[in-house]
Amino acid sequence: MAKVVKIALAGEGGQGVQSVANILVEAAYEEGKEALYIPNFGVEQRGGVSVAYVQISDGYIGSPKFKFADIIIALSDRAVRRTQKYIDENTLFVYDSGIEGIEEDLPKQAKRVLGIPAIEVAKNELHPRVFNVIIMGAVIGVTGVVSIEQAKAALEKKLGYKFEQNPQLRELNFKALERGIELVKGQV
Amino acid sequence: MSVQPQMPKSWCIETKPHKFCPGCGHPLVLKALGEVIDELEIADKVVYGCDIGCSLLAWDFFNVDSIQTHHGRTTPVIVGMRRANEDVIGIAYMGDGGGYAIGAQHLVNAAARNEKILVILVNNTQYGMTGGQMAPTTLPGQKTETSPYGRDVEWTGPPVQGPEMVAAISQEGAYVARGTVANIRQLKKFIKKAVENVMQGNGFSFIEALSLCPTNWRTNAEQTWRFVEEDMAKFFKVGELKVPGQGKEE
Amino acid sequence: MAAKPIEGEKKVFVTGNEAVAWAALAAGAEIMYGYPITPQNEIMHYWTRIAPKYGKKFLQTEDEISAGFTCLGGVLAGRKAFTATAGPGNTLMQEPMSMAEMMRIPSVVVICARGGPSTATVIYSQQETTLTCYGGNGEGLRIVYSTANHQELYDYTIKAFNSAWKYRFPTFVLGDGYQSKMRESLVMYDPEARGIEMVESEPYVLKPGVPGSDRKAAHLRNTYNMEDELYEVIMELVKDFEKMAPEVVEYAVHDCEDAEILLLAHGVVSRAALGAVKLLRQEGLKVGLFRPITLRPFPQEELKKYAQKAKHILVVESAHGQLDKLVKENIYGITTPISPYFRPGVGVTVEEVIQEVKKLV
Numbered sequence: 001m002a003k004v005v006k007i008a009l010a011g012e013g014g015q016g017v018q019s020v021a022n023i024l025v026e027a028a029y030e031e032g033k034e035a036l037y038i039p040n041f042g043v044e045q046r047g048g049v050s051v052a053y054v055q056i057s058d059g060y061i062g063s064p065k066f067k068f069a070d071i072i073i074a075l076s077d078r079a080v081r082r083t084q085k086y087i088d089e090n091t092l093f094v095y096d097s098g099i100e101g102i103e104e105d106l107p108k109q110a111k112r113v114l115g116i117p118a119i120e121v122a123k124n125e126l127h128p129r130v131f132n133v134i135i136m137g138a139v140i141g142v143t144g145v146v147s148i149e150q151a152k153a154a155l156e157k158k159l160g161y162k163f164e165q166n167p168q169l170r171e172l173n174f175k176a177l178e179r180g181i182e183l184v185k186g187q188v
Numbered sequence: 189m190s191v192q193p194q195m196p197k198s199w200c201i202e203t204k205p206h207k208f209c210p211g212c213g214h215p216l217v218l219k220a221l222g223e224v225i226d227e228l229e230i231a232d233k234v235v236y237g238c239d240i241g242c243s244l245l246a247w248d249f250f251n252v253d254s255i256q257t258h259h260g261r262t263t264p265v266i267v268g269m270r271r272a273n274e275d276v277i278g279i280a281y282m283g284d285g286g287g288y289a290i291g292a293q294h295l296v297n298a299a300a301r302n303e304k305i306l307v308i309l310v311n312n313t314q315y316g317m318t319g320g321q322m323a324p325t326t327l328p329g330q331k332t333e334t335s336p337y338g339r340d341v342e343w344t345g346p347p348v349q350g351p352e353m354v355a356a357i358s359q360e361g362a363y364v365a366r367g368t369v370a371n372i373r374q375l376k377k378f379i380k381k382a383v384e385n386v387m388q389g390n391g392f393s394f395i396e397a398l399s400l401c402p403t404n405w406r407t408n409a410e411q412t413w414r415f416v417e418e419d420m421a422k423f424f425k426v427g428e429l430k431v432p433g434q435g436k437e438e
Numbered sequence: 439m440a441a442k443p444i445e446g447e448k449k450v451f452v453t454g455n456e457a458v459a460w461a462a463l464a465a466g467a468e469i470m471y472g473y474p475i476t477p478q479n480e481i482m483h484y485w486t487r488i489a490p491k492y493g494k495k496f497l498q499t500e501d502e503i504s505a506g507f508t509c510l511g512g513v514l515a516g517r518k519a520f521t522a523t524a525g526p527g528n529t530l531m532q533e534p535m536s537m538a539e540m541m542r543i544p545s546v547v548v549i550c551a552r553g554g555p556s557t558a559t560v561i562y563s564q565q566e567t568t569l570t571c572y573g574g575n576g577e578g579l580r581i582v583y584s585t586a587n588h589q590e591l592y593d594y595t596i597k598a599f600n601s602a603w604k605y606r607f608p609t610f611v612l613g614d615g616y617q618s619k620m621r622e623s624l625v626m627y628d629p630e631a632r633g634i635e636m637v638e639s640e641p642y643v644l645k646p647g648v649p650g651s652d653r654k655a656a657h658l659r660n661t662y663n664m665e666d667e668l669y670e671v672i673m674e675l676v677k678d679f680e681k682m683a684p685e686v687v688e689y690a691v692h693d694c695e696d697a698e699i700l701l702l703a704h705g706v707v708s709r710a711a712l713g714a715v716k717l718l719r720q721e722g723l724k725v726g727l728f729r730p731i732t733l734r735p736f737p738q739e740e741l742k743k744y745a746q747k748a749k750h751i752l753v754v755e756s757a758h759g760q761l762d763k764l765v766k767e768n769i770y771g772i773t774t775p776i777s778p779y780f781r782p783g784v785g786v787t788v789e790e791v792i793q794e795v796k797k798l799v
Contacts (some may be wrong), residue, residue: 022621029451029623038620041477043244043317043560045403046209062713062788064616064706240526240557258526258557260501285474290501321474321482322498333483334474334498337490344498 002059005145006066009135010051010083011075016132019158021052024136027146027154028056038064049082056145071142073135075118080105094138094184116183122176130176137180142187151177196222198231200251207245211412213399214242216369217310218249220376221279224383225252233277235269237262239286242316246281260291267294267303277387278305285315288324288348295354299392302359306386306393308379309350312401313420320404324348327423332404347423354394355429361391364430368398370417371426378428390432398424443492447627454617457588458522458548459484460626461595466636467546468517469495471508475527476560477615478550482522502527506534509545514658516641518599522548524615526557528566528573535608536574540660542675543642544602544609548595551614551705553783562615563783564705567760570612571734577672579679581609581686582734584704588624590731591617596629603637605682612733614756616706616785683735690729691744693719697726699795700748700774702741702765703755704730706785711754713788718795725795730764738768745769750798751776754791758782 007024011017018039028035033056040051055061068088074080074095080102087093087107095102097115106113116138122131133155140151155173156163163170195201199222208214225231234252238244240259247256257265266278287295287309295307314332315321322332322339325347329338355364363385367375375397382393398420402412443463450457458481462470470489472482486496499505505521512519523531528549538545551566553559572578581601583594594611602609629636642656649655662668690708692715694700703711708729718725728744730737745751751774755761758780766776779786779794 025621026451034623035451036620036622038616041561041615041619043476044207045242045317045319047207060713060716061622061709063710063785064620065785065787067787067789244557256557290473292500315474318474318476318479319483321479324500333479334472334486334496336483336487 002057004055004057004059004061005143006068006070007054007056007073007139007143007145008051008069008071008083008086009054009073009075009139010049010079012078013046013048013050015050015075017050017052017075020132020136020139021054023151023154023158024139024146025054025056026157027150030154031146031150033058033145034061036061036064049076049078051079051082071139073139075099075135077102077105092142094142114184114187118180118183121179121183126172126176126179130173133173133176134180134183137177137182138184139180140177141181141184148177148181195219196226198222198225198250198252200249203248206249208242209401209403211400211402211409212242213312213369213397213401213416214246214310216372217308217375217397217399218246220372220379221308222250223376224380225250227380228383228387230277230383230387233275235266235276235278237266237278237280239282239291241283241285241318243281243283243286243310244317260286260289260294262286263291263294263298263305263307266305267298270303270305277383279383280305280307282307282309283316284309284311284313284323284325288350295394296357299354299358299362299394302362302391304386304389304391306382306395309394309396310399311350311396311420311424312399313347314401314404316401316404320401325350325424327419349424351394351396351429354392358392358394358430361385361432362430363391363393363428363432365394365428366396366398366424366426368416368421368426369400370398370413374426381431385432396424398426441492442628443488444626444628446631447625449623449625451621451623452588453480453619453621454588454591454613455480455550455619456484457592457624457626458595458611458613459488461592462520463489463492463494464626464629465596465599466518467494467520467599469497469512469519471497471499471505471512471519471521473499473502473505473523473527475502475524477552477562477618478522478524478548480618481548502530503533506531506545506547507537509547510534510538510543513543513545513639514642515644516639518546518603518639520546520548520599522550524550525552525554525560525566528569532569532573535580536576537660538608539574539576539579539675541658542606544606546595546598546602546609546611548611549613550618551612559783560615562756562785564614564707564756565758565760565782566612567704567733567755567757568763570610571764577676578734579607579675580734581605581607582612582732583610583688584612584731584733585617586706586708586729588617588622592624592626596634600634600637601686603639605678605686607679607682612705614706679735686732687735687737687740688731689737689740690731691740692727692729694726694728694744696724697744697747698724698749699726699798700744700751701725701727701791701795702751702753702761703727704733704761707754707756710786710788710791714791714795717788718792723795723799733764736764736768741765742769742772745772745774748774750774752779752794752798753777754779754786754794756781756784756786
C-alpha cells in the first residue's frame with residue numbers, strides 16, 4: 001500500500017488553519033494525488049481550537065482521521081496542547097516560535113521539534129495576513145506532498161478574485177509561500 | 189490579572205468565561221435572569237432547563253440545578269418536573285426553533301393547560317448553533333443558509349408572532365411579554381414579573397427576548413444593534429401582551 | 439430550466455454533503471424536505487442554492503417528524519421526494535418511516551450518523567445502524583445502503599431512488615458525519631449518460647379520472663381491525679421483501695477466499711479495515727474483509743460462506759455491537775469465534791485494526 005502522508009494543522013479560529021488545509025488538499029488533488037481533508041467540528045460556533053486533518057497519498061487512503069501524524073503544525077498555545085495526542089516517535093512537530101508559555105508542553109517523544117518564526121516573518125517582512133501561507137510553504141517544504149507550482153495554482157484558484165483586484169496580493173502570497181519553504185530548508 | 193466583571197451570584201463562576209460567541213445576546217438575557225434569581229433569592233428552588241442549539245451552552249451556566257434536554261422538549265420536561273413537585277420553580281429556556289418549530293406543540297399545550305412554568309424564548313431570527321438556517325422568526329427577505337435568496341413569505345409564510353399567539357390561547361393568570369436585549373432594564377422587569385407570576389401559581393408565563401447573533405447574521409457591531417433595534421422591532425413589538433388581572437391585550 | 443444538473447461526467451473534490459445534494463438532483467429528485475441538524479445541514483444548504491435553478495423545491499419543516507411525513511406526502515403525490523437527518527432527528531424519523539414500511543411508500547432518507555444516544559456528539563458514529571435498519575414499530579422492512587466514500591454517497595443516493603421506486607420499500611443511505619464533512623474526490627455523472635435507467639415515480643393519488651366513476655378512489659390506510667388481518671398483511675410484506683432481497687443485496691469482499699481472520703466492517707470503518715488488510719497481507723497474514731453494503735437486506739448467504747471458512751471473525755465498528763448483532767443474527771449456527779472491536783462514537787484507524795488483528799494471531 002502506498003505511503004500516506006498524515007498532516008494535522010491546529011490553531012485558533014481565524015488563523016486560517018482550515019484555509020491552508022483546503023488549499024493544500026486541492027493542490028494535491030489537482031496534481032492527481034489522492035487527498036482527503038476533514039475539519040474538526042463540535043457544537044460551539046466559535047472559540048474552540050481549529051484542527052484540520054489532511055492525508056495525501058499516491059494510493060489508497062483509509063480512515064478520515066489518524067492516530068498519529070507524520071507532521072503536526074501548531075499555531076497557538078492551545079493548539080500545541082491539543083495536538084499532543086497525535087505525536088509518536090515518527091512525528092515531526094512544527095510550531096510557531098513566537099508562541100509563548102509552551103516550553104513545558106513541547107513534545108519530548110517526537111522525531112523532531114521545529115520552531116519556525118512564521119508570525120514574525122509575516123509581520124516584519126510581508127504582512128500579518130499571509131502568515132498562514134508561510135505555514136503552507138513550510139508544510140510543502142517539509143513533506144514535498146505537492147509541488148510549489150501546484151501550490152501556487154491552488155492559491156490562485158482560491159484567491160484569484162482578490163488577486164485580480166490587487167495584483168500585489170499575488171506577489172505577496174507567492175513570496176510567503178517561498179519564504180515558508182525557505183524557513184524549513186535544511187532543517188529536516 | 190485583570191479585574192473580574194461583576195456577575196450575578198446565581199452565575200457559576202467556575203464555568204466562566206462562557207462558550208457563547210463574542211457579541212451573542214444569550215449572556216445578556218442570562219444576566220438579566222441571573223439578577224432576578226438573586227433578587228428573589230430563589231436559586232435553591234429554580235430548575236433551569238435549556239434546549240438544543242446555542243441555549244445548550246448554558247447547561248452549566250448557573251449555580252442552579254439545570255437540565256439540558258432535547259430539541260423542543262425543554263417545555264415538557266420542565267412541565268413534568270413542576271407537575272410532580274410543586275416546589276420547583278421551573279424555567280424553560282430555548283431558542284426560536286425550540287419554541288416555535290419543533291417545540292411549538294409543547295408551547296401551545298403548556299399555554300392551553302396554563303402550566304405554572306416560565307418559558308423564556310430567545311429570538312435571533314435563525315438557528316445559530318447549526319450554522320444559521322432559517323427559523324420561524326426569520327424576517328421577510330432575510331438571507332439564511334436555507335433561504336439563501338432571502339425568505340420568500342409566499343412560500344414559507346411570514347415571521348411567527350409567538351407572544352401574540354401565546355397571549356391569544358393562554359388562560360386567566362398567564363403573563364406574556366416580549367422584551368429585547370436592546371433594553372435590558374425592561375427585559376429584566378418583564379422576567380421578574382414573569383417569575384413572580386409563576387411563584388404565585390397564577391399561570392403560564394412566557395417571555396420572548398429579541399436577541400443578537402452577529403456570527404450568523406455576519407454583521408459588525410453597528411449593524412448588529414441596528415438589526416435588532418430597527419429591523420426586528422418592525423415585526424416584533426416589544427411590551428407586555430398579557431398581564432394577570434389586566435384583561436386580554438395591551 | 440431544461441438543462442440537466444450534471445451533464446456527462448466530471449471529477450470533483452467536494453464534501454460528502456455536497457455530493458449527496460448533487461446526486462439527488464441528478465437522480466431527478468423534485469423536492470427536499472428537511473430540518474436543521476448537524477452534520478447533514480449542508481445537504482440543505484447546497485440543495486436550496488442549486489435546486490431552484492432546475493425548478494426543484496425545498497421546504498424546511500418544523501421538525502423531523504414533519505420532514506418525514508411531508509416527504510411521504512410528496513411521494514404519495516407522485517414526486518421523487520427525499521429528506522436527510524441524523525441522530526435525534528433519525529429517532530424522530532422513525533414514526534413516519536414506520537408508516538412508509540406499512541404502506542410501501544418509496545421515501546428516500548439520507549442519514550449522517552452522529553454520536554448517540556440522545557444529543558451525544560454532532561460529529562460521528564456508527565450508532566444509528568440499528569435505528570436505521572430496524573427503527574420504528576415494525577419488522578425493519580426497508581432498504582439500507584451503507585456507504586464508505588464519496589463516490590458511493592453519490593452512486594447510492596441515485597440508486598436509492600431507483601430501489602425505492604422499483605421495490606416500494608423506504609430506502610436509506612446510511613453515511614456518517616465524517617463522510618458528510620470530509621472532502622475527497624469523486625466523479626459526478628448524469629445517470630442516463632452511464633446507461634442507468636431511472637425508475638419513474640408514480641402518484642398514489644389524483645390519478646386521471648373521477649374517483650368513484652372513472653376509477654376506484656385511492657383508499658390508503660395503515661390500520662387494521664383484527665389480528666388475523668394484520669398477520670396476512672405482514673406476511674405479504676415479508677414475502678415481497680424476501681423476493682426483492684437477492685436483487686438488491688450488495689456486499690464487497692477483499693482477500694476472503696483464504697482468509698483465516700475475517701474482518702467484518704461497514705461504512706467508513708471498512709476503509710480502515712481495508713487499509714489494514716492491505717498492510718497485513720504484505721506481512722503475510724491471511725486476513726480478509728467482508729463488507730456488507732446493504733445492511734438491509736443483509737448479505738446473509740454470502741457472509742455465511744466466508745464466515746464458515748475463517749478461523750476467527752473480528753467485528754469492527756464505531757458502535758457497541760450494532761453491526762455485531764446483525765452479523766450474529768445472520769450467521770446463526772456457524773461456530774467460528776467472533777471477537778469485537780467496539781469504538782462507539784469514535785473513528786477507527788488503520789493502525790488500530792492492525793493492532794487488534796495481531797492480538798488474535
